[in-house]
Amino acid sequence: MILRNMIRLILLLLMSIISSTSFADDYIQVDASGNYTCGVKTDGSVVCWGDNRNGQAIPPEGSFTQVSGVGGNHACGVKTDGSVVCWGDNSDGQATPPEGSFTQVSAGGFFTCGLKTDSSVACWGRNEYGKPTPSSGGFTQVSVGSYHTCGVKTDGSVVCWGYNNYGKATPPEGSFTQVSAGYNYTCGVKTDGSMVCWGNYNEAIILEGSFTQISVSAGGNYICGVKTDSSVACSGSNYTPPEGSFTQVSTGDNHVCGVKTDSSVVCWGGYNTYGQATPPSVGFAHPLGSFIQVSAGDNHACGVKTDSSVACWGDNYYDQAAPLSGSFTQVSAGSFFTCGVKTDGSVACWGNNNFGTPPAGSFTQVSAGYSHTCGIKTDGSVACWGNNYYDQATPPEGSFTQVSAGYDHTCGVKIDGSVACWGGYDYGSPPEGSFTQVSVGGFFTCGVKTDGSVACWGDNSNGQATPPTGNFTQVSAGYSHACGVKTDSTVACWGDNYSGKATPPDPPKSSFIQVSAGENHTCGIKTDGNLVCWGWHVSNLWIDGTVAPLEFATIMLNGTRFSLPTLSAVSALTTTDLLPNIKFAGGISVKGGTFVKSGTLQGFTGNPVVIAGSLQVDPSQVGQTAEIIVLGVSRPTETWYMMDNTRPLVWDGNFAMLTVRQMQVALRTIQPIILYEGELVTTGQLSIYFGYRLLNDEQIIYANESIDVTTE
Known part of the structure; x- marks a missing residue:
């Protein structure tokens, strides 16, 4: 498990360390949370982008006046009728607001508070620190921090x-116009426009000048504010704001967004791992021309152009992004290979040839999965080839109109509209009813029914099998997310939103005819034939149709190549017969700096890190399936941890119970890996080891030299 989740995070690297990115659209307010952002547009609708693991980036429909998502896992908004609605994580009741009329809401980590129209404050959610127990009296504004709340009363x-x-809930005397509660400190704007803070903070973060509004980062150690001349000032070298006039600013854990006086939104600083600093008004237009069909694979994509030629971009290690010449009617990008239907009905494939050769005959459609391929022949029968370990390449008899090959199972729509599936583990049975189209993802499946609704079944760990309501014309299931084209030509996405792959371009700006969800990115064809992609930093997927090659001991961050220190020792847990070509490299980068083997942090707050690795495998191992493993030991407690795809877990040393970072990854010669990204909420020394386990013989190979970080 570790290996696949790791490589996913590797790809997320490409979305890290952002500069300022502006989004030409009309907003009245924006709120930057830990790993996602929400904004209220001038038409009252709410748009969210970034991390969506708890559904916090999928707001409800309706007209809003204000939105808040400081908590990181849930968000709340005030509607134009004064009611409050919340979405996302509700494990502590923080997303279950009371009835009543509100003017403002503030969402924290595990609780929420709102200002009612009668000037009273109501709070809901976890209450271990008395957070939902506000002071009596009239208020004009309220702000929820990580574990405390502050409000400005009617007397100032x-x-x-x-x-x-640290005294963060003990404010000084004086008259205030606004307050902002953070993690370990609080700041406020006094009536004379000056800023004052209390709690555990560094004096260097205090900003001079006269302000109309400030925002304290809930997780980081920095402040941004709008000055009386409409400029923005921020503390911290990583958060230098762009020039221009602003009406409002909001700080997340490691990024900042603000609304400019022209109603556009601009974001800057920190990290963009989840696409939290890339709102949906921004897509990446493909430079290769006009398309009629597109298919997103694992880390590459291909499309059929209006002249019937095929263009590909992205990972080209196996030549999967080097299409054959000729005229095509349809193309399908798989994991490390691509197949297409030519205008004469034959199927042609390119890339890794370990997954079989297409049979002769005439086809109307083809679908490339992870290691097998299936196609519809002109007589309606299904033919499959490639890996058949789970019988995913053994189709049933019958006549089909469409087929979709996934990771280790396949589904097809029969001429009577029913869906038939074969191969793989039990990922749920397709529902009854009549379908027009089906799409198989990693371990789940979605289909469009004849009434236009979308039904999904199988793994729902990221919400990928919980589609939104509405009528659709087409759906595409990626590895852990899905997207569909609605009857109004807009695109809706749901499920895992790592790297922003489930945050499509803004609906009012984008009308689509087809969409394709891959493993780490999504591409869609607009009604004008132009191609737009979003997700794993797609601006790095092509440079005039090509992609920079991978190099050992390097990592790409937002288009910039960083060098990694070489780790000298290589060991194997289950064998002494080490192959000579295996190499490891890795290091830690603080605030976008150079990667080093050993780093020291002066406090974890405000010190975001990227810990990255690179491995070179032996040529005999290329293409083998493996798992990426990441282990850490905290000193002086000597507590061992294992990393899954989201967080560290305590490990007792039992390899049979070892959780992996990423699972079932086909090894390439050079394998970049993101080991960890974010703030290290710990003190003392942490030593991190990483490696991979080959599934064919359970051999574990790892770097015996650790990457060390000390937090003081």
Whole structure:
């Protein structure tokens, strides 16, 4: 498991360390959370982008006046009728607002508070620190931090309640116009426009000048504010704001977004791993011309152009992005290979040839999966070739109109509209009813029914099998997310939103005829024939149709290649017969700096890190299936941890119970890996080891030299 999740995170690297990115659209307010962002547009609709693991980036429909998502896993908004609605994580009741009329809402980590029209404050959610127990009296504004809340009263004074470590809930006297509660400190704007802070903060973050509004990062150690001349000032070298006039600014854990006076949104600083700093008004237009059909694979994509030729881009290690010449009617990008239907009905494939050769005959459609391919022949029968370990390449008899090959199972639509599936583990049975189209993802499947609704079944760990309501004309299931074209030609996406792959371009700006969801990115064809892609930093997927080759001991961050220190020792757990060509490299980068083997942090707050690795495998191992493993030991406690795809877990040393970072990855000669990204909420020394386990013989190969970080 570790290996596949790791390589996913590798790809997320490409979306890290952003500069300023502007989004030409009309907004009245924006709120930057830990790993996602939401904004209220001038038409009252709410748009969210970034991390969607708890559904926090899928807002409900309706007209809003304000939105808040500081908590990181849920968001709330005030509608034009005064009611509050919330979405996302509701494990502590933080997304279950009370009835009543509100003017403002503030969402924290595990609780939420709102300002009612009668000037009272109501709070809901977890109450271990008295957070939902506001002070009595009238308020004009409220702000929820990580474990405390502060509000400005009608007389201008500030009151705070909740957890009071470092005195962050003990405000000074004076008259205030606005307050912002962070993680370990709080800041406010006084009536004379000056800024004052209390709690555990560095004096260097205090900004000079006169302000109309400020925002304290809930997780980081920096502040941004709008000055009386409409410019924005921020503390911290990584958060230098762009020039221009602003009406409002909001700080996330490691990124900032602001609304300019022309109603556009601009974001800057920190990290963009989840696409939280790339709102949906921005897509990446493909430079290769006009298309009629597109298919997104694991880390490459191909499309049929209006002249019937095929163009490909992205990972080309196996020549999967080097299409054959000729005229095509349809193309399908798989994992490390691509297949297409030519105008004469034959099927041609290119890339890794370990997955079989297409049979002779005339086809109307082809679908390339992870290691097998299936196609519809002109007589309606299905033919499959390639890996058949799970019988995924053994189709049933009958006449079909469409087929879709996934990771290790296949589904097809029969001429009577029913769906038949074969191969793989039990990923659920297709529902009854009549379908027009089906799409198989990693371990789930979605289909469009004849009434236009979308039904999904199988793995739903990221919400990928919970489609939105509405009428669709087409759906595409990726590895852990899905996207579909609605009858109004807009695109809706759901499920895993790592790297922003489930955040399509803004609907009012984008009308689509077809969409294709891959493993780490998504591509769609607009009604004008132009191709737009989003997700794993797609601006790095092509440079005039090509992609920069991978090099050992390097990692790509947002288009910039960084060098990694070489790790000298290579070991194997289950064998002494080490292959000579295996190499490891890795290091830690703080705030976008150079990667080093050993780093020291002066406090974890405000010090985002990227810990990355690179491995070179032996040629005999290329194409083998493996898992990426990441282990860490914390000193002086000597506690061992294992990393899954989201967080560290305590490990007792039992390899039979080892959780992996990424699973079932076909090894390439050079394998870049993101080991960890974000802030290290720990003290002392942490030593990180990584390696891979070959599934054919359970051999574990790892770097015996660690990457070390000390937090003081």
